[in-house]
Amino acid sequence: MDLYIYCASKNPVGTAKLVQSFGLQPSRSTPQELASQLAMCVKRYGQEALERVSYIHPDRQLFSAMKEEMSNANGCGCSNADGETNNDKKENNNDLTESKLLSQNHLIIGGILVLALAVIFKK
Numbered sequence: 374m375d376l377y378i379y380c381a382s383k384n385p386v387g388t389a390k391l392v393q394s395f396g397l398q399p400s401r402s403t404p405q406e407l408a409s410q411l412a413m414c415v416k417r418y419g420q421e422a423l424e425r426v427s428y429i430h431p432d433r434q435l436f437s438a439m440k441e442e443m444s445n446a447n448g449c450g451c452s453n454a455d456g457e458t459n460n461d462k463k464e465n466n467n468d469l470t471e472s473k474l475l476s477q478n479h480l481i482i483g484g485i486l487v488l489a490l491a492v493i494f495k496k
Contacts, residue, residue, distance in 0.1 A: 375408070377411045377415075377426075378404060378408040379431070380426060380430055380431065381404040381407040382404040384429050384430070385407060387428075388408075388411055390429075391414070391426065392411055392414055394425070395422065397410055397414065
C-alpha cells in the first residue's frame with residue numbers, strides 16, 4: 374500500500390483538508406482518487422506538501438518518537454568504529470572546508486598575478 378492511499382484510507386478527513394489547503398476540491402468518492410490528489414499536491418508543491426503529509430499521517434506519533442530518538446542518539450557522544458565521535462567529525466569537516474577555501478583563494482590570487490604579468494609583458 375502506498376503512502377498516499379494509506380493516508381487517504383486511514384485519515385480521509387485530514388487528507389481532504391490538506392488537499393483543500395492547496396486549492397483543490399477534494400474527491401470524497403474513493404480513497405484512491407483522494408490519494409491521487411494528494412500525490413499531485415506533493416508532486417506540485419514538493420517539500421512543503423510532504424511535510425504536511427507527515428502531520429496527517431495516521432502513524433505520526435511513530436514519526437515524532439523516531440525523531441526524538443534520533444536527536445538523542447546524535448547528541449550522545451558515542452564513538453564510531455574508527456574511535457571518533459560525531460562531534461569530532463564535525464570539527465574535522467570544518468577544518469577541511471577552511472583549508473579548501475584557503476587553497477581556492479590562493480589559486481585565484483595566483484591566476485590574477487599570472488594574468489597581470491601577461492598583460493605587462495605584452496606591452
